[in-house]
Amino acid sequence: MRADAQKNYSHLLAVARGIVTDRGTEVSMRDIARRADVGLATLLRHFPTREALFEALMRTDLDALTQMAGELEATAAPAEALLSWFTEWLAFAQAHKGAVTLMAEAHTNPGSALYASCAAVHLASAHLLAQAQAAGVARHDMTGDDLFGLMSALGWLVDLPSFAPRAEHLSQIIASAILTPGAGAEMR
Amino acid sequence: MRADAQKNYSHLLAVARGIVTDRGTEVSMRDIARRADVGLATLLRHFPTREALFEALMRTDLDALTQMAGELEATAAPAEALLSWFTEWLAFAQAHKGAVTLMAEAHTNPGSALYASCAAVHLASAHLLAQAQAAGVARHDMTGDDLFGLMSALGWLVDLPSFAPRAEHLSQIIASAILTPGAGAEMR
DNA sequence: ACCTGAACACCGTTCAAGT
């Protein structure tokens, strides 16, 4: 990348981060370009779509999130790992309002800039679920898809200001539906 | 209302119903007006906002839904009433794609055309939950708000084509989190 | 009373022309 392009790229990302933080996720691409003192076409040249921009904005946190899944899988007990994973996911969702909606729409669309991230989260979740199921602490009539769905639904919900305060509690309710009550005790 | 206005109103509603059914919930007001061979301003005179239009489109089904809650409360056992309520809600959500998102956004906004409907669903849900809690078949650490939240999250989720096939199953998972396992047995 | 075209201030997409 040419030096001026590199500079534009970083500048746009920084401006976008700032403007999204204090004006929300719905800002128009035009506004971001305007704030960055750059033509709209320039912004779109670096980030051809809104998803591409958000993917770049969240990449660091997304990587940290999926890496955390691996650590939990390796170090924590299966049930605790799943619970902690819910907490991590929720923290991510609350740090990036609107991200869950974008991801839920992108997760079946391989052309989306967010597709790979969705797949990574999906895969990490499925692993943690499988581990919990193998240990007999999670219900067996559930797939990784179901888990990703419930996580998405929860993430969407806590984006609504009226439900944000109940986030932790709602998360526990859903988690309790997944984890079987008696640790190690099979349910049928 | 003048005769010509009444006729326009019915015509617009019919056209909107048709176009929403086969082109989805995201159609523009302009497209609806166009299809109805009417000026955009005329459409907006009858339905000043998109929410007002959808409220009119769903009014019949919404009334039927909340009425059903009353019947379930009166006739079914508390746990079964809550389960049936979930089923009814899900059927409504699937019959009106996009409705849940509109309702979730409207439910704290008294100015919204959908506010009253949200309040009715919320109230009906809270009654069924309270009844189940009094009978000792639903967890006590939950409010009507929580239930409405979980219902909204579920309704949003099954609007996504990839999750629609799992709707019934996902609904059961969430329901199982609310209903306590041993009927009549208190949990603490 | 009710309807409507037109002006308005937006939006994201595209591309020919500039450096």
Added chain:
DNA sequence: ACCTGAACACCGTTCAAGT
């Protein structure tokens, strides 16, 4: 290589002018 103004086809809002 990279940038950008301008044209484009949209969107919902508003209102003066028509019937």
